[in-house]
Amino acid sequence: MGATLLAIVIVVPAVVVVIAIVAMVWRASTSPRSALVAAVAGLVLIGWLAGTSIAAQRGFYLPPPPPSPPPVGIQLLIALAGLSLALALSPSLRGLLTNQRFLIRLNVWRLVGAVFLALMVTGQVPALWAVPAGVGDVAIGATAFWVAGGLDAPGGKRRAMLFNWLGLLDLVVAVVLGVITSPGVGQLVHTTPTMELVTHFPLVLVPTFLVPLAVMVHVVSLWQLSGRPWSSPPVPLSPSGEGERTGYGGRAAT
Numbered sequence: 001m002g003a004t005l006l007a008i009v010i011v012v013p014a015v016v017v018v019i020a021i022v023a024m025v026w027r028a029s030t031s032p033r034s035a036l037v038a039a040v041a042g043l044v045l046i047g048w049l050a051g052t053s054i055a056a057q058r059g060f061y062l063p064p065p066p067p068s069p070p071p072v073g074i075q076l077l078i079a080l081a082g083l084s085l086a087l088a089l090s091p092s093l094r095g096l097l098t099n100q101r102f103l104i105r106l107n108v109w110r111l112v113g114a115v116f117l118a119l120m121v122t123g124q125v126p127a128l129w130a131v132p133a134g135v136g137d138v139a140i141g142a143t144a145f146w147v148a149g150g151l152d153a154p155g156g157k158r159r160a161m162l163f164n165w166l167g168l169l170d171l172v173v174a175v176v177l178g179v180i181t182s183p184g185v186g187q188l189v190h191t192t193p194t195m196e197l198v199t200h201f202p203l204v205l206v207p208t209f210l211v212p213l214a215v216m217v218h219v220v221s222l223w224q225l226s227g228r229p230w231s232s233p234p235v236p237l238s239p240s241g242e243g244e245r246t247g248y249g250g251r252a253a254t
Contacts, residue, residue, distance in 0.1 A: 001118055010202040011053070013109045014210055018045045020106060021213075025096040037092040048079075052208050056201035061208065063183040063199055070184045072199055072207050076175070079212035087220070094230055103221045104148040104160060107167060109210065113137025125198065126191035129177045136170030161225050164218045171215055178207065 022042035029035040052075070055061065061071045087094055097103065116134035119125045140163070147163045150156045180188040182195040197203055224230050 001115070001122055001124065006115070006119075007202045009112065009115050010205055013112050014049055014205050017106065017109050017210065017213065018042075018049055020102075021045060024099060024102045025093075028096040028099065034092050034096060037090065038096055041093060041096070049205070049209055052205060053201060056204045056208075061199045061204045063196060067185050070179075070182060070186070070199075072182075072204060073179065073186070075208045076212055079208070080215060083212060083216045087216070097220050098224065098230070100160070100221060100224065101148040101151055103217055104151070104163065105144050106217050107144040107163075107214065108141050110137040110141030110144070110167070110170075110214070112206070112210075113141065119197065119203075123193055125195060126181055126193060128189065128191055129174070129181050129195060132177060133170070133174035136166075136173065140167045140170060157225055161222060164222045164225070168215065168218045168222075171211055171218075175207070175211065 022038070022045065025038040025041055026035070029038045061075070063070060087097075113134040113136065116125060116130040116137070120127050120130035120134070143163065147156075147160055151160055178195055178198060179186040181191050182198065198207065
């Protein structure tokens with residue numbers, strides 16, 4: 001797959017995910033404070049994506065000589081820790097993330113997994129990683145809108161929880177296989193080709209940006225679907241002054 005086409009099919013979905021999340025939290029804001037939190041969250045996402053892209057183009061994520069830990073893995077852990085901390089410390093942020101249908105639909109970006117399979121066919125990434133990661137991602141992405149649309153149907157909540165668990169499992173499998181097949185201290189399986197392409201721009205945006213976001217979206221969705229305390233969601237005011245809610249703690253889906 002050519003470099004230009006690869007950049008398009010990775011960067012465009014990443015940008016669309018940022019726009020979608022910013023739109024979701026901004027629409028959910030109902031006060032100056034929540035609007036400020038939404039704006040800050042949007043700026044952080046934009047800065048994170050831009051900074052990661054610049055660093056990747058400068059070779060920051062290339063495999064270092066052993067025994068140094070891989071920069072991709074370090075950023076993944078830092079991103080997960082940062083997202084978890086932000087959600088734990090900010091009730092306002094949690095209150096902006098209560099639209100279950102939107103959260104589930106965000107997973108449509110996982111159709112990007114088809115790219116992994118295409119790269120495998122062209123001999124650019126190993127099949128050991130590409131097949132489970134690619135097939136799993138495509139399955140999650142292809143069913144996201146169906147699961148979200150049936151959320152209020154009989155069994156819809158249970159189906160959504162299964163969807164999120166399978167989505168998380170797919171991400172864990174992809175990350176573990178990526179680690180054990182990538183050059184570095186964690187490599188247990190030597191493949192031809194190697195996983196080095198995943199440390200280059202634009203493919204590195206998947207493990208350093210899209211994957212941690214996807215993990216947190218699944219966790220947020222599962223937490224709420226399981227009925228655990230989350231946050232009093234912001235109530236969007238209609239012209240008459242009355243708010244709308246869904247049965248899952250978020251705005252009414254449109």
